Amino acid sequence: MSAPSMTLFHNPASPFVRKVRVLLLETGQHDRVTLHGCMPTPVNPDAQLVQDNPVGKIPALRLPDGSVLHDSRVILDYFDHQHVGNPLIPRDGSARWRRLTLASMADGILDAAVLVRYETALRPVEKHWAPWLDEQRNKINRTLAELEQDAIAELTSHFDIAAISVACALGYLDFRHPDMHWRLANPQLAAWYAEVSQRPSMQQTQPPA
Numbered sequence: 001m002s003a004p005s006m007t008l009f010h011n012p013a014s015p016f017v018r019k020v021r022v023l024l025l026e027t028g029q030h031d032r033v034t035l036h037g038c039m040p041t042p043v044n045p046d047a048q049l050v051q052d053n054p055v056g057k058i059p060a061l062r063l064p065d066g067s068v069l070h071d072s073r074v075i076l077d078y079f080d081h082q083h084v085g086n087p088l089i090p091r092d093g094s095a096r097w098r099r100l101t102l103a104s105m106a107d108g109i110l111d112a113a114v115l116v117r118y119e120t121a122l123r124p125v126e127k128h129w130a131p132w133l134d135e136q137r138n139k140i141n142r143t144l145a146e147l148e149q150d151a152i153a154e155l156t157s158h159f160d161i162a163a164i165s166v167a168c169a170l171g172y173l174d175f176r177h178p179d180m181h182w183r184l185a186n187p188q189l190a191a192w193y194a195e196v197s198q199r200p201s202m203q204q205t206q207p208p209a
């Protein structure tokens with residue numbers, strides 16, 4: 001494997017970064033990137049990161065020619081075009097739109113879960129907006145319920161963009177929101193996650209303890 005020539009702006013707690021790292025490991029490309037740690041928050045952007053990504057979000061990927069890709073969906077697509085194995089994002093047909101829609105559901109869970117994390121961990125408690133927090137949690141629970149009801153067979157069929165995204169979303173709920181007890185209402189998802197979370201790519205990218 002040649003020396004890494006790309007820089008991935010990353011934080012081990014970010015579930016969006018985790019999706020990229022899981023795909024890199026699943027496709028044998030992890031050694032192609034150098035990890036550059038940063039911890040942007042909504043009130044404290046990372047100065048170096050915003051030079052490369054004005055939105056200030058991770059992951060961002062600096063390519064060998066100096067150009068920068070973001071966000072996680074774009075970076076996942078980029079790396080999926082860089083390996084010779086079966087694509088983890090179907091290239092066309094109904095499978096493409098269905099797998100990307102499942103991945104989008106997982107991203108929706110993550111968007112809400114990260115917002116709840118910011119609101120509860122960063123914002124002074126007297127400023128917490130309870131109805132807004134409730135609706136973010138409702139969004140997570142509704143989406144989990146649909147995955148539980150409609151998507152278990154699809155998730156089980158292969159570990160691709162859809163499964164990676166859902167697995168990283170569930171991992172983030174365990175990491176930041178164990179109080180949501182998502183397994184109680186979603187036993188099939190819980191059984192599926194128990195299995196996929198043993199994959200080396202998931203084990204090697206676990207968020208910090």
Ligand code: BEZ
Nearest residue numbers: 011013014015114117176
């Ligand atoms: C977190 O610490 O929960 C987090 C870190 C980076 C991005 C998103 C979430």
